[in-house]
Amino acid sequence: MKVQVEELSPIEKKLSIEVDNARVVEELNRAYAALSGQVKMPGFRQGKVPRRILEQKYREQVEDDVIQRVVQRAYLDAVREHKVEAVASPQVTNSGLKPGAPFNFEARVEVKPKVEAKDFEGLSLTKVDTAVPDDAVNQQIEQMRQNMGRIEPVTDRDTAAQGDQVTIDFEAKVDGNAFPGSKADGIGVRVQDGDLIQGNIPQLAGVKVGESKDVEYTFAQDYQAEEVRGKTAVFHITVKELKKPVVPELNDDFAKETGVAQTVDELRAKVRSDLEKAKKNQATVDERDGLIKALLEKNPFDVPRAMVERAIDSMMEGAFRQMQRQGIDPRQLGLDFNRLRDEMREKATLEVKGTLLFEAIAQQQNIQASDEDVEKRIEDLAIEANQPVAQVKKYFKGPDERLGLSLRLREEKTIEFLKGRAKYS
Template sequence: MELKNTEKLEHSQVKLTIAVSAEELDKAKDAAYKKSKNQIQVPGFRRGKAPRKVIEKLYGEGVFLEDALNIVYPEVYPKAVEEAGITPVGAATVDVDNMTAEGFDFICTVPVEPEVTMGQYKGVEAEKADATVTEDDIKAELDRLAQRAASTETVERAAALGDTVVIDFEGFVDGEAFEGGKGEDFNLKLGSGTFIPGFEDQLVGKSAGEDCDVNVTFPEEYQAEELAGKPAVFKCTVKSVMETILPEMDDEFAKDVSEFETLEELKKDTESKIAESKKNAADRDFEEKILDKVLEGMEADIPEAMYESQLDNIMQDYGYRVQQQGIKLEDYVKQMGMEMSAFRNIFRDQAERQVKVQLAMKKIAELENIEPSEEDMNAEYDRLAEMYGLEVEKVRQFVPEDSIKSDLTMSKTMEMLKENAVVVAKAAE
C-alpha cells in the first residue's frame, strides 16, 4: 500500500489516493477464492476442489475482483488515514481507478472534522429570566392540586365553563361522516381545550336533553391531513351537566393531596419545588441564549456526514424510547402517516445545532486549556456509582474515561461561558 496523494477539498473533505500493488490484489483474490470456492460448481471437479485459475478461466478474470476489493480495502484504508494524519467523521466515498497489471488506486473522499474559528465567546450578552416565585405561582400550583382532587355533581341547569358535560356526538364534513368523528357518553370538561378550538364554547349554555349543531373548522396543522383546514358540523346531544366541586384549601386538603399535615407545610414545599423548577428552566434558557451568541461568531465548513451521523444518533435514541412503549419506530412513523425520511427531517435543525455546539465547545475548551482534573474524574465516577448503586470499578468498566472526560470538559466550558457572560434581565412577558 502506498499513499500516493492527499488533497484537501471543500466542505472539510480530504481526497486520499491509495495505490494497491498487484501482489496485494492477488493475495486478496486468493482470500476471496478460498472464501467462496465451496459455492462455485465447476464441471469435472468436486465442489470446492477446482483451482482458482480454472474458475477464473471459466467465469472470467474478474470473478473474484469485487470480493477482493472488499477484503483489501479495510486493510489499506486505516493505514492511509493514519499516514495522512486525518480523523474521519464519517464513512469515505470510495472509487476504484487506474486498474492495470501493476495494481490499482482507491480514490477515497473522506469527511473530516472541520477547522473551527471562534469569534467572541467571552462577555457575550444573554437574557436571563427572573426565577422569583410569586404568590400567583404558588396559588396556580395549589389550584392544579385542587382540580385533581375535585369531585363532580350532576346539576339541573345550563352548562358553564368549568363544568363537565356528558355528550354523544357525530361529526360531518361536506355532509359525510368521517372516521373517528363519533363518540358516545363522552365526558368533556368545558374550557379544557380538549376538543377542536370553538367546540367547547358552543356547548356553554346548553342543558341536559338538548340537541345542537357545533360548527368548527379543523386547524391547518391537524394530524389527519384529510380533515386539516376543513369546516365540520358536529351533531351533539347533551346527556348531563356536572359541576366541579373543589375541596376547601385547608389542612385536610393538604393531608389528602400530599404527605404534609398542614396547608402551610404544603405551601412551603410547593414554593421550594417551583423555585427549583424555575431556576433550572432559567439556567437552561440562559445557556441556550449564550450558545446562540457564541455560534453567531463561529466559522466552520462542516461536512454533511457530521450532520447525518448526529441525525442517526437522534433517531436511534427516539427509536429506543418508542420501543420502551412496545412499538417499533417504523410502525410509529407509519401511524403518524409519515415517511421515515420526512420524520427524520423533523430533527434536522436539532442535529445541525448539536453538531455546531459540540464543535464550538471543543474549540473553546482547547483555546482556554479546559480539561477535568483527576479529582474531577474520580468524583464523577463516585457520583455515577452512587446513582446506579454499583461499585466504582463496575462503573469504570461500563463507562469509558473518554466519555466522562468529554462530558466534564463540556460542563466546565459551559460554566466558564456563564461566568463571563453579561446578564441582561429578561423583559416581563
C-alpha cells in the same frame, strides 16, 4: 502503499491510494484458494478445481470481493497513518484490477473540522432570572388540585353550566346530508371554550338535561374527512347527563394525598424547590445556547452533514425514550419521521458547532476534568437518582461511559470559564 491526501474543504478530504501489486496478488491467491475448497464442479475433486477454470466462471465476483477487502484495509491504514479524522464512511471510486499493475483508488470522506476559537472573552449574554414568584407556586398547586379532582354527577341543578362535563347524543349534517361519523350516542364533552372537534362546546351552557340545541361548526380546510373539508355542519345535540369536577380543598389532608408533603407549608416549599430547579435547568440550557450563538457570530464555520445527522439521531432517540417513559408508543402516533428530522436539523447543527467550539476552547485554555471531578459527579448522580454510589460507579466503570462523563464535565467547566468572562445585560 502510497497515499496522497488532498483537502477539498475544511470538512472534506480526498485520499488517493496506490496499493502494491504484490498485495493484490496475495489477496487474489487467497480468494481463489478459498473458492476452490468450496466449489463443486463435474470432473474435478473438491479443492482441486484449476484456477483458470475458476477465473473463467467467477473472475468478476472474486475481483469485486478482493477490491472490497483491499480498499477497506488500505483505507483504514491510510486514515491512521495520516491522522485523518473521518466522521463518515468514504465514497470510493476505482478503475478495477489490472494484471501486473498496482491497484489505485480514491476515497472522499467528510472529516471533523479543525476549529481554533477566537474572541471568546467578553461575550454578550442575557442574564436569566431564575426566581420563582408566588403566583407560579400557586398556579402549580392549583394544577395539582385540578389533576387530583374527581368527577361527580350534578344533583342540585338540571341545567348545564360553564365547566361541566356533559354526556350527549348528537347528529350532524352538512347541507342536510349525513356524513361518516356524523352520529353518536353517549359522548362526553366539556362546557368550556375551545374546539368542538376536541370535545369543547361552550354553547351548551344553559341547556337542560333532555333538551337539545343546534350548534354550527365549520370544518378546517385540511380536515381528515375530505367530504366535509371547509364546510359548515349543523350538530343537533341532546344533553343526557351533567357531571362536574370536584377539586379537593387546599389543606394538610390534600398535602398528604400528594405523597410529597405532610402539610400545606411543606407542599409549597416542595413545589417552589421543584420550580426553582426546573428554572435553573432551563437557564443552563438557555445560557449554553446563548454562548454558542455568540461564539458562532465570531467563529463561523461549516460542519459535516454526517455529524449533524448523528446529532439528529441522538435527539430523536432521546425524544422517543421520553415518550416511552410516559407510557407512549411513538410507533402508534403516525409521526412523519422525515419531517421531524428536518425540524431538528437547525438545532442539531448548532449543537454540533457548539460542541466543537467548547472542545476547541478547552484545548486552547487547557481545561480538563480531573479524576476527582468525575468521582464527585458520580456521587452527585447517585444522590439524585437515590441509588447506591457503588451501583452508579459500576455503570461508569466502562472506558466509554467514563470518557463521556469526563467530556461532559470538561464542557461544563468550559461554559463556566466563558460565563465568568462574559458581559451580561
